Amino acid sequence: MDVRTLCLAVLYQGEASGYEIKKAFKEGAFSHFQDASFGSIYPALGRLSSEGLVECTQMAQEKRPDKKVYKLTQNGEDTLITSLLAPPTPDRFTSDFFFILYFAELLPLLQVIKLLDQRISFYQETINRMTQCDPASLPTGRRLCHGLGLTVYQNSLIYLEENKERFIAELRSQHEIPSSIDTNLKQIDTNRHTS
Template identity: 70%
Template sequence: MDVRTLCLGALYLGEASGYEIKKAFEEGPFSHFQDASFGSIYPALGRLSNEGLVDCTQMAQEKRPDKKVYRLTEKGSLVLIESLMTPPAPDKVTSDFFFLLYFSDLLPPRQTRQLIDKRIAFYQDTIKRMSDCDPSTFPLGQQLCHGLGMTIYKSSLDYLEQHKHAFPGEASSLPPLSNSKTSGRLVS
């Protein structure tokens, strides 16, 4: 999905400012499967406004800078639905964690263990934050997103907790793993 559609989707949930839309991608329900930067959100909102897909209202605030509040128009709703009807692109996952784990034979074992411990903490924190949210009043699709997300995070957490001992911890006196290079080509 391009940033225009992401913004339309965010505004479908309720009127919001550019800053709030960014927060929705960083901390809100979308944070697990979409992202967008200020560098693309503000220009996209400008274009959407010019095309009549969103309305923009300037709002003064106390003790805070003024803000621009965007609201989806009827035309914008139709364009959002149209975008949802297009065939989905494949997922794109970029994970430094997996990349580092994959090449961890090049790293000191304690650094790999630290990497895994931090990942475990990340899963624990994410699961807690998602558990604090009760999705039973949400639309069905959102419930499935929540449930599938929880399943992914929980099974990942369980797996890492079961397998983290393969790498030595801080207090461990295990000898470092031997660094052996992988043989063979990339693609058979």
């Protein structure tokens, strides 16, 4: 979803500045499945403003730098709904954690253990944060998002906790045969390209 639509979506829930829109992606409601940087938010707001999809009110603040508060227009609201009706593009998931884990045999065991422990902490903290909020207080669509997301984190945590020890033991046993460290993974696909 393009940043312009993302801005409209945040503004649908109440007027906000560029800084506050960024927060919605960093910590707020959209943080688990969308993101945008200042470098794309500010230009997007400028274009939305010139197209009449949002209105800007310059708030000359007492002490802090000027705050530009953006508000959705009726046209902007209609445009948001239309964008939501378009067929969704496939999810995009990019993870260094999975990428590094994939090559676990090539890395020092302590490094891998650290990676897993950090991941377990990440899942625990995320679950704690998400269970702060009472699902019953959420609108229907938002509640399903919340429930599905929470399920993913909870089951990921369970899986890692259940398999961590076995996994580490297996890696340790492989480290005991030093000559195999480097060749383990290569063996798998060696004869793929025999044309």
